[in-house]
Amino acid sequence: MESIKDFKVCPVQYVTSINDTMNVISGKWKLPIIGSLYFGKKRFTEIQRNISKITPRMLSKELKELELNGMIVRKVYDSFPVTIEYELSESGILITDVLDKMIEWGIEHRKAVVSK
Structure with a gap:
C-alpha cells in the first residue's frame, strides 16, 4: 500500500490525490x-x-x-412507516x-487573524 511519503515525492500523484478527496x-x-453523522446514526x-x-x-x-x-x-x-437511517x-x-x-486549524487561524 502506498503512503503519503510516496506521494510527496511526486507532485502529480500528490495533487491528484487532493483532487480525488475534494471531489x-x-x-x-x-x-x-x-x-452531523460523526455523532451517530x-x-x-x-x-x-x-x-x-x-x-x-x-440534503x-x-x-x-x-x-x-x-x-x-x-x-x-422494514417497519411501518418505513424508517431510514x-x-x-x-x-x-x-x-x-x-x-x-481542519477544526484545529480553523480555531488557530481565527485566533491569529482576530489578534491582528
Whole structure:
C-alpha cells in the first residue's frame, strides 16, 4: 500500500490525490452532513435539524452523492412507516480525522487573524 511519503515525492500523484478527496467532500453541505453523522446514526429530519438553511431537496441530493462515494451507509428498516437511517461508513469515519485537523486549524487561524 502506498503512503503519503510516496506521494510527496511526486507532485502529480500528490495533487491528484487532493483532487480525488475534494471531489468526494467538496461543496457547501457535504462536510456539515459528515459532521452531523460523526455523532451517530441519524434520520433525514435529524440531519436537517442539525444543518441550518439546508433544503430537503439539497440534503437528499448530497446524501445520495455521499452514499455513492462510499462515505455513508443508508439503512432502510422494514417497519411501518418505513424508517431510514444514515451513518458514516468506514471511509466516512476515517475522514473525521481530517475534519478534526481542519477544526484545529480553523480555531488557530481565527485566533491569529482576530489578534491582528
